[in-house]
Amino acid sequence: MIRIIFQRILAALVTLSLLCVLTFLLLRLAPGGPFDTDRVWPPEIQANIQAKYGLNLRVSQQMGIWFKDLLHGDLHESFQYLGKPVSELISEAWPVSILLGTLALLVAVILGIPLGCLSAWKQGTWIDRVFMFVCFSGLSLPTYLLASLLILIFSLWLMWFPPALWEGPEFWVLPTLTLAARPLAILARLTRTTVIEVLRSDFIRTAYGKGLSPRTILFKHALKNSLIPVVSVLGPLAAQMVTGSFLVEIVFQIPGLGMHFVQSVLNRDYPLVMGLTLTYGVVLLTAHLLVDLSYSWIDPRIRVES
Amino acid sequence: MNRFLKNRWAVLSLAFLLLLTLATLCAPLLTRYSFEEQQISQRLSPPSFLHPMGTDLLGRDLYSRILYGARVSLTVGVVTALISLILGTLSGALAGYFGGWVDRCLSGITHLFYIIPSLLLAILLTLVFGKGLTGLLVALSATSWVTQARLVRGQMLQAKQMPYVEAARSVGASTLSIIFRHILPNLWGPILVALTIQIPTQVMSESFLSFIGLGLQPPYASWGVLASEGFGAMRSFPHLILYPGGILFITLMAFNALGDGLRDWLDPAGDRNLM
Numbered sequence: 001m002i003r004i005i006f007q008r009i010l011a012a013l014v015t016l017s018l019l020c021v022l023t024f025l026l027l028r029l030a031p032g033g034p035f036d037t038d039r040v041w042p043p044e045i046q047a048n049i050q051a052k053y054g055l056n057l058r059v060s061q062q063m064g065i066w067f068k069d070l071l072h073g074d075l076h077e078s079f080q081y082l083g084k085p086v087s088e089l090i091s092e093a094w095p096v097s098i099l100l101g102t103l104a105l106l107v108a109v110i111l112g113i114p115l116g117c118l119s120a121w122k123q124g125t126w127i128d129r130v131f132m133f134v135c136f137s138g139l140s141l142p143t144y145l146l147a148s149l150l151i152l153i154f155s156l157w158l159m160w161f162p163p164a165l166w167e168g169p170e171f172w173v174l175p176t177l178t179l180a181a182r183p184l185a186i187l188a189r190l191t192r193t194t195v196i197e198v199l200r201s202d203f204i205r206t207a208y209g210k211g212l213s214p215r216t217i218l219f220k221h222a223l224k225n226s227l228i229p230v231v232s233v234l235g236p237l238a239a240q241m242v243t244g245s246f247l248v249e250i251v252f253q254i255p256g257l258g259m260h261f262v263q264s265v266l267n268r269d270y271p272l273v274m275g276l277t278l279t280y281g282v283v284l285l286t287a288h289l290l291v292d293l294s295y296s297w298i299d300p301r302i303r304v305e306s
Numbered sequence: 307m308n309r310f311l312k313n314r315w316a317v318l319s320l321a322f323l324l325l326l327t328l329a330t331l332c333a334p335l336l337t338r339y340s341f342e343e344q345q346i347s348q349r350l351s352p353p354s355f356l357h358p359m360g361t362d363l364l365g366r367d368l369y370s371r372i373l374y375g376a377r378v379s380l381t382v383g384v385v386t387a388l389i390s391l392i393l394g395t396l397s398g399a400l401a402g403y404f405g406g407w408v409d410r411c412l413s414g415i416t417h418l419f420y421i422i423p424s425l426l427l428a429i430l431l432t433l434v435f436g437k438g439l440t441g442l443l444v445a446l447s448a449t450s451w452v453t454q455a456r457l458v459r460g461q462m463l464q465a466k467q468m469p470y471v472e473a474a475r476s477v478g479a480s481t482l483s484i485i486f487r488h489i490l491p492n493l494w495g496p497i498l499v500a501l502t503i504q505i506p507t508q509v510m511s512e513s514f515l516s517f518i519g520l521g522l523q524p525p526y527a528s529w530g531v532l533a534s535e536g537f538g539a540m541r542s543f544p545h546l547i548l549y550p551g552g553i554l555f556i557t558l559m560a561f562n563a564l565g566d567g568l569r570d571w572l573d574p575a576g577d578r579n580l581m
Contacts, residue, residue: 019422022422026434031436141555141558142533142551144513145533145552148537148544244423261429265430284422
């Protein structure tokens, strides 16, 4: 087992370096540079700026320097926020994204699983139909449309919550709901399917046969056994929450990783893009690794293949 | 076929999508104004008889812009879904059929693309290939073939054990002929279902990229561009975002309902979970 974990971590490190190399090359291939302005500088000044940031070196050399400094824990300074190290910018931004993602996932789990369960229990009734229709449309709802509807209703019309920024709990509500909608729909649909399947199995009939109350059967027998597939999508969903917050962060002007990423790419802020890519890579690879390993823990019949 | 026709939602969706396609093809006949004609005196007018969906900041007719925008959104969606389908099917088929180092190489690449968040890669690619149609097409095709590759690889692994493949090989069919003439035609069901899931995903991704400002540039419009233009003015003129966003929502629902219907018809035992 330990050998397998070790192998997996090694493979993840290779993937991570490939991701960094790919991003580095794509960034340099993109037209435009970090210090392009409308104003034309004299060539000496231009050359000085290029030399200061090592942009006059060959791309392979620049990449070498980046990787070497990475091993020393140095992600360089941002080009856009002059004098600010990338690591500082990231450490300011990631708690925001993590909080947003966690809140959204919590809302999705707390509402999605019970509602899916209820829907399965009331299978075929109007409650089930209405609810499944809502979930189905939730999967087709573009993020920005949901965000605008929420802002229109709750901040411009009812004036309950502020429409943008991230300065306190009342600012958290609308972005969290926007981000939670999709995973909520996914979880509810999945829970419904698996609970229905479990409710048809023999041991449920046995439970009825020995006279248990419907409530005990639903909560003690059916729900517990249908949670395995649900738990297994939580890992990928959690990863999606971290990276899926791009649009939510842009729409609500939240200073998290996603907003920084989009802006740094547009500004050609090479070090910041690299730092953020690395952060995303580490988060995602860790999530995948944990999911892979947790399969064999949830269901020992599944062996982890080397 | 009866099974499919019985699904009212799927049939309704198919009808809606056909009608929408027809309307976008005949857009010049159905609109009074062109999508770039500016009437400054009419700017930001609410929906009226002349402008059924109102006008935008520059006095352009929103209804015309939505109808012309549908051309871009739908074309990008369908074209990139087809490209990613072909790429994914090829890569998955080769990996699944040959196994060994071919599989290890292709699966490695697939895994890398699977891990990278597609929006992140798409943003970088649109920069390299320029904002606009080319950038969108490359970015969206490159990031979406992975699911298809994984699906086809799995199907291929099963299919190559089947007696009919063995039979084809024993009568001397070449490897290529076995893959393309014997196995792949048998997989058209799951592939078609994957296509109907892929198109709405692509339309949605296009609108996201355009919303961030990486898609088509003005005066051209796609639904994402319109939503992005409308979002800024939402406070005072909600119709600017509600119309383009709403029509995108309905179209995506139609595609998803159609996909569900097709899946029930072609693959009744398959799982119905939309991720």
